[in-house]
Amino acid sequence: METLYPLPGCRVDRVAHGSAAGVVLGVRMEGTGARCPSCQTSSTAVHGRYVRRPADLPAAGRVVQIELRVRRFCCRNPECSRRTFAERPVRLLAAQARRTRRLATAQCAVAITAGAEAGARLLKPLAMPTSPDTLLRLIRRAPLPSPSPARVLGLDDWALRKGRTYGSILVDLEAHCVRDVLPDRSTPTVSAWLRQHPGVEVIARERSTEYARAAVLGAPEAQQVADRWHLLLNGRQMMERWMTSAHPRLRALPVVPSADTPPARRHTSFSRTHAEAHAREESRSRRVAAYEAVRLRHLVGEPLLRISRTLGLARGTVRKYAAAEVFPERAARVPRPSILDPYLEYLTRRQVAGCENACELWREIRAQGFRGTSRQVHRWLQVRRTARPRSGARGYPGGNWWSKGTRPDALSSPKQLAWLCVKKPSELTPAETATLARIEQDEEASRVVALTRRFCELVRSRGVSQRARPTRSCRPFEAWLGEARTCGVRAVETFAEGLEQDGDAVRAALTSPWSNAQAEGQITKLKLLKRQMYGRANFDLLRRRVLLTV
Template structure:
């Protein structure tokens, strides 16, 4: 659909160079402008406009083309309405997605054209914030970027590639006025803020502080992995299955058991001779973490041990299966039909696998409670006592009573949590001293890092400033990257 129009003669138009009005017509020419669709049909405007002489002798322009407000723009073949639509679609959906959406609206533009229009959109003016948030994000591969956020309005300010203290200091010197800077425990950002805004109060984010402590607790739990089974309820001799030795003999006779036993003996022999884990890994062709696992184990059965079976819908019928097996019914098909009559809705294959140990003279594999993993134990310790489930409240005291190191870790973590809850940093120096003298390497290393940054840590405990806005905007950046299949660079991410 085409609409033909022309501008009126005799009306003055402003020069695009100096702004002086002129009515002196030089000539006319036709402009073809694309507009938004009308009733779903493409709309083209054939507009005849004038070229006028500029009557200002000092103006560098001899002639200029008149512009119709709201309809034409210089060097543009789209109307402002259509241009605004293309820019909005480009901001939301970028190249290919924006091109597909515009095609649905009956506007034909390539992905390159949509990207080109997006890159031409001017960025909003940057206003120096009073409270600045600084954080890093994964850009691609092993490369990270830096994102600055206004912590008051939670709006992004700018971002750049790499984590560079010099670049952050340069930005702060160019934009004076930052009074508070929220960051994580990064030494790079600490140095950059100190160099660029020495008067600004630095705040170490509570989330990152707690995250760092949780990682150290998990490292300690991993070191004392052998204590974790103490969290399980004690089993009396009458309740203990009498087939432990039979099961171990069956595992030793299997191919996997023989392989685990041979590797255990080889690793133990080399590590006892004083060789490092890396040297043993190169000699045996294993991964260093695998060598560490075999070196920490006391017996080869610890490495070979299968994870306990999870509960299933067949568990309520295990006693009936044993009874029918002892009565002489050894057909899995008939047993499955009998269980179906009793309300079992599971598959025949599960019944067949359940009675398979009975054919070899072994008991039915019943679900057993497994000991907590180091990550679970760390979560038990770092969770607030009022938010722990009865299951945790029953097992955690047994674990702490059995392992003094984990009990000491628990007490130190709860002391720090009390400081954060009460917004009181007065006990911080004593807590750091106890952390350093705890005798636990992960906590001692953390104490050294926190002592160097103790002023920012105290601000993070006592003030209400945090890096929550930074984390939310980093999620937005990751979303934009995923929408663009990870191919977006810094310039395109900044525009979006």
């Protein structure tokens, strides 16, 4: 029995069946005496006995309870304040514990991995039942891993409450583990941690000015490396800001013919009722009013954050409105597939030939297998008519009709266009290539797209080499930086000025093998742990789970 179920410092006297299909082990301490915990005097004089009933690890899927007979001895030292003391199975049980040390270790491991609520549900069928509150206490009592010096550190932020409360995570990039989690991302907090943990030689970080100042104050000798993913992100954001301001001008450019583009492709959904059109107009009027308010406040020098709080708008919306010279219209969404799509080419040919009778067109495509109603053909035709119908303009958007012109082809949103500009040219589809060719007909757009592509290529093909000299590797970047700062486009010049201010970290990103990718992965695991606790864990508990999770 001792071999299969060892009990350190104890001997099993009996095995019995308990309640609820459990097992009861009758156990007593080995030895004839014990030492007084106060004066360390040995004693063999037994004063009395009592029974402790702690829980232990299960056996063959059955709950195990120990009945430990504990002896109480008399202290023979007359100068000791104790008169009696009990023997303590310190290797098996903690003082006043209701579970063995190994059971507490197993329950704590489950709690760290699955959380308190889920861990309590999991431990019940494993024959180690306990409450969620007990698991929380076990997590808080678990000793944290001893810190080890980190030479290469990854620094990034994470959201405790998105948009309001943010913390910082520090990752040892060589050991692939989290070093610490901080409650905020401010310069004093991060710099104080760096001063308390000397020896950091490289800090890979995002492009936050708070982290840049914290690294200078806390570890002035460390080399800062800007994260390459964030450099690409900043390039796309710069492109999106410029696209937002230039989008009205780019939408007026003609479509570049492409053999891969279907001639009868739908760019907008079929028109809807007057009520929906009126609701869209009211929504647009509210957006225009917000745009004008933002522009007015921005032109007088009011900070964007204050504008956001005063008007109750998102910071991204305020930033977009402030950068747009004219009101940024919403880009047309690509409609979902319709049962009318297979017949659009035929309908277009018939409409160009002069047939503008919706019922007649519907009867013709119904003979070809169309199963829809004539209403769908009416919606398709009403924005393509070249003459007023006999029944008047009722049912047409705004009471108007298109005379002899054609509806302009829709252009992707500024965000989608920015994504196309930062993608590798080899990964673009023929339709995306045609879209970029369309906007590159504008001279300024052609320059901005070319500069953005060159920057993304520099970041991607950095040619990292431990033996390469940084000055030689950064020559293409210096040439791009000089051209971008004098290109005449405000968005690009501002972006280049920001890169120059963080120049050492950006140049290190182009010549160093370190990046912040590991920190992003650790943040993903942190988010998983936070969601396991239903987002209700306080910072202390979340930090412990992150540091204790292997």
